Amino acid sequence: MPAFIPDLPVILAFALAAFVLAVTPGPDMALFVSRTMNWGRSHGFATVLGATTGIAVHTMLVAFGISVLIVTAPALFWTLKIVGALYLVWLAIQAIRDGGGILVTRAAGKQPSWGRSYLTGLGINLTNPKVALFFVTFLPQFVSADDPAAASKLMFLGLEFVVVSLPVVIAIVLFAEWLTRTLKENAWVGKALNWSFAAVFMAFAATILLAEGRK
Numbered sequence: 163m164p165a166f167i168p169d170l171p172v173i174l175a176f177a178l179a180a181f182v183l184a185v186t187p188g189p190d191m192a193l194f195v196s197r198t199m200n201w202g203r204s205h206g207f208a209t210v211l212g213a214t215t216g217i218a219v220h221t222m223l224v225a226f227g228i229s230v231l232i233v234t235a236p237a238l239f240w241t242l243k244i245v246g247a248l249y250l251v252w253l254a255i256q257a258i259r260d261g262g263g264i265l266v267t268r269a270a271g272k273q274p275s276w277g278r279s280y281l282t283g284l285g286i287n288l289t290n291p292k293v294a295l296f297f298v299t300f301l302p303q304f305v306s307a308d309d310p311a312a313a314s315k316l317m318f319l320g321l322e323f324v325v326v327s328l329p330v331v332i333a334i335v336l337f338a339e340w341l342t343r344t345l346k347e348n349a350w351v352g353k354a355l356n357w358s359f360a361a362v363f364m365a366f367a368a369t370i371l372l373a374e375g376r377k
Contacts, residue, residue: 166314184327192362198338205279206335212283220297221320250367254360
């Protein structure tokens with residue numbers, strides 16, 4: 163077996179952990195749903211691709227030890243928390259203002275590009291310190307510090323995380339598309355969902371501000 167592939171028990175244990183994290187509600191899940199309900203399946207998938215890229219970036223940072231500096235340096239980590247919280251506040255505002263890109267009830271002529279949806283998904287993971295904390299504190303638990311192939315194994319596990327979580331997020335996008343078709347004639351439902359998404363983003367913004375680095 164190549165050196166960069168962890169042992170089978172490690173692969174299976176991490177797959178279970180990755181699945182649990184993937185089905186746990188978070189701001190990225192709310193974003194996938196809201197983008198799909200606004201602009202259709204393609205924009206939902208573009209957002210998923212952006213979020214997945216963010217996961218790949220975090221994996222690379224962990225593998226090369228850069229994220230540790232962010233989490234252990236109070237000033238840098240506090241800056242990351244502020245940026246992440248402000249980003250979620252901005253998404254909450256977009257969810258309820260007229261013509262916003264998150265609205266369930268579409269605004270004519272306001273459809274964003276796929277690139278913008280991709281960047282929105284990328285931003286929600288890159289600016290979320292909870293994601294950084296997860297990868298810095300959890301991912302390394304599955305490799306040995308004195309393993310010469312530790313960096314390559316971390317990258318393998320990061321790829322495994324993407325493979326395990328993709329079916330979950332794809333199912334979420336498809337469900338959101340079905341829900342949109344079912345409820346699109348009910349304007350009050352769309353308005354309620356707009357405010358619900360805003361509440362979710364604001365709640366996670368508050369959670370991020372309360373997140374702590376290593377004590």
